Amino acid sequence: xxxxTEPQLSFxxxxxxxxxxxxxxxxxxxxxxxxxxxxGQFLGDQRVVELPKLLWQPILRGVxxxxxxxASAHGYEKVWLNEGSPLAVFTQRQCEGLRARLPDDVFVExxxxxxxxxxxxxxxxxxxxxxxxxLVVPLYPQYAASSAGAALDKVLNELTKQRNQMSLRTVSRFxxxxxxIQAVAAQVKAYRAKHGAGDKLMFSFHGIPQFHxxxxxxYPHECRATAKLVAQELGLSDEQYIVSFQSQFGKxxxxxxxxxxxxxxxxxxxxxxxxxxxxGFMADCLETMEEIAIAGREQFHAAGGEQFHYIPCxxxxxxxxxxxxDLVKDNLQGWLQYNL
Ligand SMILES: C=CC1=C(C)c2cc3[nH]c(cc4nc(cc5[nH]c(cc1n2)c(C)c5CCC(=O)O)C(CCC(=O)O)=C4C)c(C)c3C=C
Ligand SMILES: [Fe+2]
Ligand SMILES: [Fe+2]
Numbered sequence: 001x002x003x004x005t006e007p008q009l010s011f012x013x014x015x016x017x018x019x020x021x022x023x024x025x026x027x028x029x030x031x032x033x034x035x036x037x038x039x040g041q042f043l044g045d046q047r048v049v050e051l052p053k054l055l056w057q058p059i060l061r062g063v064x065x066x067x068x069x070x071a072s073a074h075g076y077e078k079v080w081l082n083e084g085s086p087l088a089v090f091t092q093r094q095c096e097g098l099r100a101r102l103p104d105d106v107f108v109e110x111x112x113x114x115x116x117x118x119x120x121x122x123x124x125x126x127x128x129x130x131x132x133x134x135l136v137v138p139l140y141p142q143y144a145a146s147s148a149g150a151a152l153d154k155v156l157n158e159l160t161k162q163r164n165q166m167s168l169r170t171v172s173r174f175x176x177x178x179x180x181i182q183a184v185a186a187q188v189k190a191y192r193a194k195h196g197a198g199d200k201l202m203f204s205f206h207g208i209p210q211f212h213x214x215x216x217x218x219y220p221h222e223c224r225a226t227a228k229l230v231a232q233e234l235g236l237s238d239e240q241y242i243v244s245f246q247s248q249f250g251k252x253x254x255x256x257x258x259x260x261x262x263x264x265x266x267x268x269x270x271x272x273x274x275x276x277x278x279x280g281f282m283a284d285c286l287e288t289m290e291e292i293a294i295a296g297r298e299q300f301h302a303a304g305g306e307q308f309h310y311i312p313c314x315x316x317x318x319x320x321x322x323x324x325x326d327l328v329k330d331n332l333q334g335w336l337q338y339n340l
Contacts, residue, residue, distance in 0.1 A: 003163040018107040018131030022138040022151040025112030026085040030076035036069040041114040047150035079289040090283035097321035119154040133167040139282040142222035143173035175222040179323025185233035198273035203227040205280040207245035210253040267304035277311040
């Protein structure tokens, strides 16, 4: 059947408000077997790798998936928590924190763009519980087609299959939301008060291919705007902070300056004490815990750096959960007041 059968609920029971938090997704276990299908889904998405399927799929399946899944699994092993993958653990805690801060009749869930919990399954659960009005919040403050765009695609695609389509609102970005900015600034301030401030504060954001931006993806502008606002909140001058882009994938040109290049060059330019904050990641994950806090630290010290401080992501920080609640409530305007 092209369109789903609707759950057997009375007309009056089908108008609940649902909040869907979204993040990228992560493997089920830190093993090559578990990483392989996850990478296949992720890198098979044309939002992420914009190559024709016929050209890319054989390279992905034949070369990338077998080799990269082994290398990535070693990385995941180093950061895996008792409860599971950090990204999944922190996203789940954010979901619980938001649920606790909203009225009981608002249905709060999270889904992942890749792997599980999948959008089709979570939306089916929401439908069964009477959700008729949906607010989607991808947990990426800065919009990139390859992150928030890919997440929203999954929701929009599911709506094309619903017989009684949900009313839909999306928060495609919140890079300048005051509560988010203040929560990041407070996190940096608290860390520096405890451990001392470095010579520079690095804002390291996940990179994207340069051509995505050239074709209209606003992502780097939003990253720089966030960094500027946080720096202002902290009273930092332009010389006291730097914005860079990490996690380059493949051989094409990505956004610059590259975080990994700066780990090599900054000590030679006299920056011996570096503080790094990954303000574009709402949850610590492989890319922050392994690539920055472990590999980045080693690289910085090998290049002559003396002190490397990694400032954790907001994760389940209550300031951030309060800000997320405000962001959600702002975007529910009208919905909370009226039972349409
Ligand atoms: C801001 C969010 C992200 C953007 C934009 C983004 C773009 C992007 N990523 C890749 C390739 C990989 N990313 C990987 C992991 C990963 N990426 C993000 C976020 C963004 N990616 C997160 C939160 C994570 C961590 C997931 C976890 O389980 O902890 C990986 C997989 C791991 C690895 O093998 O390194 C790849 C691959 C591309 C190509 C891209 C833009 C086009
Ligand atoms: Fe990524
Ligand atoms: Fe630009």
